[in-house]
Amino acid sequence: xxxxxxxxxxxxxxxxxxxxxxxxxxxxxxLFLAPASLLAQTQVDCKTPQPPTTPVQVDNAESTSKPDxxxxxxxxxxxxxxxxxxxxxxxxYLQFEQGFLQANGSPxxxxxxxxxxxxxxxxxxxxxxxxxxSQPFALTREDATPDAPAxxxxxxxxxxxxxxxxxxxxxxxxxxxxxxxxxxxxxxxxPDLDIGSFSRSAVILVSGDLGDFHYDSNFSGSxxxxxxxxxAQYGQTLSITHDLFSKALHQKLELTGELWHFSQPxxxxxxxxxxxxxxNAVGTLWALGYTLRPNVxxxxxxxxxLTSTSTDWQGFAGFTYVxxxxxxxxxxxxxxxxxxxxxxxx
Numbered sequence: 613x614x615x616x617x618x619x620x621x622x623x624x625x626x627x628x629x630x631x632x633x634x635x636x637x638x639x640x641x642x643l644f645l646a647p648a649s650l651l652a653q654t655q656v657d658c659k660t661p662q663p664p665t666t667p668v669q670v671d672n673a674e675s676t677s678k679p680d681x682x683x684x685x686x687x688x689x690x691x692x693x694x695x696x697x698x699x700x701x702x703x704x705y706l707q708f709e710q711g712f713l714q715a716n717g718s719p720x721x722x723x724x725x726x727x728x729x730x731x732x733x734x735x736x737x738x739x740x741x742x743x744x745x746s747q748p749f750a751l752t753r754e755d756a757t758p759d760a761p762a763x764x765x766x767x768x769x770x771x772x773x774x775x776x777x778x779x780x781x782x783x784x785x786x787x788x789x790x791x792x793x794x795x796x797x798x799x800x801x802x803p804d805l806d807i808g809s810f811s812r813s814a815v816i817l818v819s820g821d822l823g824d825f826h827y828d829s830n831f832s833g834s835x836x837x838x839x840x841x842x843x844a845q846y847g848q849t850l851s852i853t854h855d856l857f858s859k860a861l862h863q864k865l866e867l868t869g870e871l872w873h874f875s876q877p878x879x880x881x882x883x884x885x886x887x888x889x890x891x892n893a894v895g896t897l898w899a900l901g902y903t904l905r906p907n908v909x910x911x912x913x914x915x916x917x918l919t920s921t922s923t924d925w926q927g928f929a930g931f932t933y934v935x936x937x938x939x940x941x942x943x944x945x946x947x948x949x950x951x952x953x954x955x956x957x958x
Contacts, residue, residue, distance in 0.1 A: 684906040689932035690731060692899045692911045693870045695828045695849040698790040698819035700741040700776060704938035707733040711930030718805050718923045719883050723762065725752040727769065739778040746771050750802035769800035770809050787820030806893045806923045807874045810834035810845065826853045836878055843877030870897040882920035891921040907934040
């Protein structure tokens with residue numbers, strides 16, 4: 613049935629209407645329409661849904677805002693231990709490591725040395741990683757000798773480029789086994805500590821888990837050079853990591869203990885100056901690592917030399933940071949893993 617507003621009188625009827633009845637008719641029509649309009653409005657209001665009183669969760673999966681902790685890649689530090697892990701960082705994420713080292717008493721006539729150490733690591737594939745290590749600054753004070761007084765100097769150290777590849781991935785108690793090759797691309801002028809520096813090095817790396825303990829071990833063969841003299845150096849290291857107060861701190865704090873040994877083919881005297889025809893550096897290291905965020909790990913510790921040709925004491929502190937955004941998009945045909953059970957060593 614048409615609405616009263618749509619019923620239009622014909623022309624003949626309009627001519628018969630008396631002008632006196634027009635106002636009354638208009639009033640009657642308005643009185644008729646008003647209740648209908650109010651009723652219609654009431655029905656519309658009743659059917660219109662009210663806005664919710666509680667906020668509705670919005671899906672921000674496509675948002676480009678800063679990723680939260682659950683989306684961040686986890687750092688896989690190679691510092692502060694001498695031992696490097698066989699595991700590599702997540703593919704495509706740039707990992708930056710910065711350390712500060714204070715060493716006191718070395719057989720090379722070094723009284724103390726403060727240095728900065730950096731490493732950049734980038735995994736190109738789940739089984740392949742590139743790394744770049746440097747010592748941009750070292751402030752050294754050497755002991756006085758009969759021929760020269762004590763002197764200080766500041767120098768840069770070596771620049772090293774390396775590649776590491778995984779041969780076997782960890783399954784149960786079978787550890788991850790990897791191989792690495794390191795090449796010195798620029799020789800620095802900073803005095804070396806007890807282990808010395810190498811021109812090239814090949815390393816076998818082993819990492820695994822035994823219960824709540826995580827271990828890393830390295831076996832290395834390197835070439836050391838002094839003017840025209842070249843000698844082979846061999847090293848073995850073992851570090852073990854365990855969580856401290858894991859429930860209270862949610863596995864954020866870790867303690868690492870390490871025992872290491874390196875032959876010293878170019879060291880011929882002890883810290884006191886006594887002749888040492890066959891030298892070996894042996895030491896023990898203890899460090900704490902704290903996961904501030906999944907991609908940020910802080911560390912600090914001490915290293916003590918156990919032989920007379922080892923650096924007496926070394927103190928260090930630093931951090932590892934993984935940039936939260938990939939350098940290139942994911943590849944669907946490659947397995948991706950952002951998270952590891954052992955943050956510090958996996």
